[in-house]
Amino acid sequence: MNLTLKVWRQKDARSQGRMVTYEAADVLPDMSFLEMLDVINEGLIAKGEEPIAFDSDCREGICGTCSMMINGLAHGGQRGTTVCQLHMRHFRDGDTILIEPWRARAFPVLKDLVTDRGAFDRIIQAGGFVSVNTGGAPDANALPIAKTDADTAMDAAACIGCGACVAACKNASAMLFVSAKVSHLAALPQGQVEREQRVLKMVQAMDEAGFGNCTVTGSCEAVCPKEISLDFIARLNREYGKAILKNTVPRSGKGGD
Amino acid sequence: MKLDPKIPAGPLALKWDRRRFEMKLVNPANKRKFDVIVVGTGLAGAAAAASLAELGYNIQAFCYQDSPRRAHSIAAQGGINAAKNYQNDGDSIQRLFYDTIKGGDFRAREANVYRLAQLSVSIIDQCAAQGVPFAREYGGLLANRSFGGAQVSRTFYARGQTGQQLLLGAYQALCRQIGLGKVKMFPRTEMLDLVVVNGHAKGIITRSLVTGEITAHAADAVILASGGYGNVFYLSTNAKGCNVTASWRAYKKGAAFANPCYTQIHPTCIPVSGEHQSKLTLMSESLRNDGRVWVPKKKGDNRPSRQIPEDARDYFLERKYPSFGNLAPRDISSRAAKEVCDEGRGVGPGGRGVYLDFADAIGRIGEAAVRERYGNLFDMYEKITGENAYQAPMRIYPAVHYTMGGLWVDYDLMSTVPGLFVLGEANFSDHGANRLGASALMQGLADGYFVAPYTLGHYFATAKEPKPRLDQPEFKKAAADMQELTRKLLAINGKRTVNSFHKELGAMMWEKCGMARNEKGLKELLVQIPALRQEFWKNVKVAGQNEELNQNLEHAGRVADFLEFAELLALDALDRRESCGGHFRTEFQTDDGEAKRDDENFAYVAAWEYAGPGRSPILNKEPLTYEEVHLSTRSYK
Numbered sequence: 050m051n052l053t054l055k056v057w058r059q060k061d062a063r064s065q066g067r068m069v070t071y072e073a074a075d076v077l078p079d080m081s082f083l084e085m086l087d088v089i090n091e092g093l094i095a096k097g098e099e100p101i102a103f104d105s106d107c108r109e110g111i112c113g114t115c116s117m118m119i120n121g122l123a124h125g126g127q128r129g130t131t132v133c134q135l136h137m138r139h140f141r142d143g144d145t146i147l148i149e150p151w152r153a154r155a156f157p158v159l160k161d162l163v164t165d166r167g168a169f170d171r172i173i174q175a176g177g178f179v180s181v182n183t184g185g186a187p188d189a190n191a192l193p194i195a196k197t198d199a200d201t202a203m204d205a206a207a208c209i210g211c212g213a214c215v216a217a218c219k220n221a222s223a224m225l226f227v228s229a230k231v232s233h234l235a236a237l238p239q240g241q242v243e244r245e246q247r248v249l250k251m252v253q254a255m256d257e258a259g260f261g262n263c264t265v266t267g268s269c270e271a272v273c274p275k276e277i278s279l280d281f282i283a284r285l286n287r288e289y290g291k292a293i294l295k296n297t298v299p300r301s302g303k304g305g306d
Numbered sequence: 307m308k309l310d311p312k313i314p315a316g317p318l319a320l321k322w323d324r325r326r327f328e329m330k331l332v333n334p335a336n337k338r339k340f341d342v343i344v345v346g347t348g349l350a351g352a353a354a355a356a357s358l359a360e361l362g363y364n365i366q367a368f369c370y371q372d373s374p375r376r377a378h379s380i381a382a383q384g385g386i387n388a389a390k391n392y393q394n395d396g397d398s399i400q401r402l403f404y405d406t407i408k409g410g411d412f413r414a415r416e417a418n419v420y421r422l423a424q425l426s427v428s429i430i431d432q433c434a435a436q437g438v439p440f441a442r443e444y445g446g447l448l449a450n451r452s453f454g455g456a457q458v459s460r461t462f463y464a465r466g467q468t469g470q471q472l473l474l475g476a477y478q479a480l481c482r483q484i485g486l487g488k489v490k491m492f493p494r495t496e497m498l499d500l501v502v503v504n505g506h507a508k509g510i511i512t513r514s515l516v517t518g519e520i521t522a523h524a525a526d527a528v529i530l531a532s533g534g535y536g537n538v539f540y541l542s543t544n545a546k547g548c549n550v551t552a553s554w555r556a557y558k559k560g561a562a563f564a565n566p567c568y569t570q571i572h573p574t575c576i577p578v579s580g581e582h583q584s585k586l587t588l589m590s591e592s593l594r595n596d597g598r599v600w601v602p603k604k605k606g607d608n609r610p611s612r613q614i615p616e617d618a619r620d621y622f623l624e625r626k627y628p629s630f631g632n633l634a635p636r637d638i639s640s641r642a643a644k645e646v647c648d649e650g651r652g653v654g655p656g657g658r659g660v661y662l663d664f665a666d667a668i669g670r671i672g673e674a675a676v677r678e679r680y681g682n683l684f685d686m687y688e689k690i691t692g693e694n695a696y697q698a699p700m701r702i703y704p705a706v707h708y709t710m711g712g713l714w715v716d717y718d719l720m721s722t723v724p725g726l727f728v729l730g731e732a733n734f735s736d737h738g739a740n741r742l743g744a745s746a747l748m749q750g751l752a753d754g755y756f757v758a759p760y761t762l763g764h765y766f767a768t769a770k771e772p773k774p775r776l777d778q779p780e781f782k783k784a785a786a787d788m789q790e791l792t793r794k795l796l797a798i799n800g801k802r803t804v805n806s807f808h809k810e811l812g813a814m815m816w817e818k819c820g821m822a823r824n825e826k827g828l829k830e831l832l833v834q835i836p837a838l839r840q841e842f843w844k845n846v847k848v849a850g851q852n853e854e855l856n857q858n859l860e861h862a863g864r865v866a867d868f869l870e871f872a873e874l875l876a877l878d879a880l881d882r883r884e885s886c887g888g889h890f891r892t893e894f895q896t897d898d899g900e901a902k903r904d905d906e907n908f909a910y911v912a913a914w915e916y917a918g919p920g921r922s923p924i925l926n927k928e929p930l931t932y933e934e935v936h937l938s939t940r941s942y943k
Contacts, residue, residue, distance in 0.1 A: 078692075083584065084584050094849045109686065110689075112378070134689045134690065160855040163855060170375070170491075177478055178481055182360040183353075183479075186431040186432045189433075189434035189440075190390075190392060199440070199441070203471075233439065
């Protein structure tokens with residue numbers, strides 16, 4: 050099939066960007082979306098033009114590196130699918146496809162479709178962990194955990210940190226991402242000791258990074274490649290509320306110890 | 307070059323204890339005076355960086371990804387082994403040790419493997435304490451599954467995302483230390499060279515993948531945890547960015563490279579669909595717990611799978627290896643699949659595929675139970691192929707997955723360059739000629755959490771080297787060399803793209819140095835590779851400039867190193883005139899087509915030493931002496 054691509058090109062973080070049109074000829078249905086872009090890039094390089102910069106790594110939907118808006122939808126809008134796993138059999142001959150980077154103030158564009166998602170790392174650094182040093186852990190079976198709790202934790206922990214939730218949200222909210230980590234650790238006995246500290250610190254880091262508030266429209270859940278449920282945002286709000294009501298004071302300094 | 311593996315004396319089970327007792331310590335107040343560079347933030351790198359920072363050392367950690375959470379350990383699906391014996395099925399440290407040595411076809415260092423089996427137990431405890439959501443039984447205890455090469459259930463898992471969850475555990479521990487200021491993290495930064503001062507590893511040269519800036523970093527020791535070299539084959543299950551550059555540049559600065567010819571071909575991957583293919587996707591080995599592998603008995607039987615009656619099917623793994631059946635080790639299963647496809651009995655486009663069929667399992671436990679166990683893998687399969695594996699069998703074919711070879715390290719995981727430690731897939735030490743499933747995660751975490759934190763301290767306490775300074779000539783020269791290399795790549799401005807060279811290299815490596823190798827093919831390869839490398843340096847076209855985010859330039863540097871490294875791989879494969887594990891030389895096989903080892907002449911580690919540009923590398927041998935294990939012919943029949 051033959052397609053027309055309109056792709057966001059931006060030289061670097063300081064430059065103005067614009068949409069540029071490319072023709073993609075002889076695209077095969079078994080190609081992944083990124084393989085289709087690979088072919089375009091090979092053509093551009095051969096012609097002496099700059100290839101389109103885009104992030105990708107594992108190309109099997111788990112590392113969370115790939116990130117682009119396709120026709121206005123994060124990862125292209127196929128349910129539960131990262132763009133690296135989106136295949137061209139879902140497009141039709143003659144389609145025009147718009148390709149843009151994540152759009153959020155907290156994710157500045159570095160070049161073309163590549164953005165800086167370091168804000169997510171800073172949120173985890175603020176408290177998204179259990180403070181146990183290596184060594185001295187008790188036997189893993191010393192602490193039985195109900196299967197339902199372990200499953201809830203795993204549902205939340207499946208988040209790949211790609212940022213699609215932020216890109217899809219009209220407020221560029223990171224609540225789904227934050228709620229996934231807060232819920233994962235709050236569901237497990239290992240996470241209890243720091244439960245209140247964690248949620249306060251992570252929410253504070255989220256606000257400082259410039260993410261907006263939750264709109265409760267659920268666009269994040271709709272595009273999440275791991276189908277993380279909006280219910281976790283309700284859990285996050287509950288965790289946050291409980292911590293405030295308990296008059297928890299966030300310990301100073303980052304990281305916790 | 308002198309290879310001293312520094313294996314502690316005494317009985318196998320007490321060696322690690324003894325070594326830990328012998329080690330000199332750094333007092334807690336002095337630890338903050340030492341700086342450590344960690345390259346790579348996968349399981350080994352993140353675990354080491356976090357654990358060393360907890361002890362008080364100052365860490366600088368580097369990864370090429372935009373976040374340490376994205377290192378390729380994240381893609382491991384099936385699980386992690388540990389000798390917990392929670393299932394009461396007769397497992398023990400001794401058994402895990404023996405399975406691993408045997409699985410590696412008796413080409414691994416005994417003492418290291420025993421320590422790995424010992425440490426496996428603590429890894430699970432550590433990860434559970436971090437909040438890794440391992441699968442559990444209804445009673446709340448941890449669940450296990452079986453994996454290839456073992457007859458006990460010792461594999462712990464978190465759905466089909468075990469690597470992801472273990473990595474996030476290590477990443478979170480790392481993030482905690484970043485927040486505390488003990489680790490300075492450099493994402494989107496690639497190591498280009500190792501800096502050696504007075505014979506000791508004292509720093510690295512990096513390139514920022516955002517600005518192109520080339521920078522020198524100094525430290526008292528350097529840890530490489532930069533993964534394997536599977537992408538020398540172009541198509542592999544590795545992430546696109548995985549590369550050999552860090553290891554290769556360390557090799558050229560004096561670190562011996564061991565057993566590069568030990569590469570693992572994983573039997574269950576989704577077959578290639580066309581020229582455009584950019585990578586291959588693994589379907590977890592755990593699927594072989596419930597899936598049955600078969601091809602039609604008759605050549606050219608191209609009826610749809612469900613119309614082929616039971617008696618016209620050849621369940622070739624069950625037939626050839628009745629006691630392990632579909633759970634035969636990876637190298638053996640891969641070769642068996644290649645064999646039936648070579649006979650013309652392969653399925654799917656091009657005939658390069660075999661069926662992995664779940665019909666029996668669905669009949670036995672129901673579709674819902676199969677979905678519960680493997681749902682995400684079935685989904686992934688459908689996304690890539692457009693086919694529903696609940697209704698028709700999956701089609702699978704072997705693909706390059708893991709590399710057992712790597713930089714040579716002693717028992718302390720230190721390379722032949724003092725102060726340079728190598729962890730995880732980047733070293734050679736624990737898997738011999740073939741790695742068992744669910745053992746890579748175990749090794750990465752053992753190295754990072756429980757070995758390096760001790761052995762680095764001993765190095766600091768005994769080496770007593772002066773602190774390096776960035777104004778030393780070694781740093782300036784290394785940085786200038788890297789600037790020159792980058793300039794050269796950009797100046798060629800030829801006619802062929804970087805990717806076309808990578809693809810061509812990969813195709814020739816797969817053909818002549820893949821699942822089966824022989825002298826003739828390898829000799830041809832040793833002519834082809836240098837020729838292709840020459841053409842690369844004359845005719846490659848790299849887009850853009852250095853001073854920007856330039857993915858084409860990143861790729862060019864990596865391919866340039868693969869083009870050098872491939873030659874060493876082929877040379878090692880030619881030199882090892884025996885078959886063992888993943889290294890199968892067609893000249894050396896038994897009458898029924900199994901790998902034929904030659905313990906008399908090849909029970910050694912081949913550690914290659916760089917001899918300078920244009921000169922043949924020097925082969926050093928570390929003999930493998932077995933105190934406990936009796937070398938036997940591996941049989942899974």
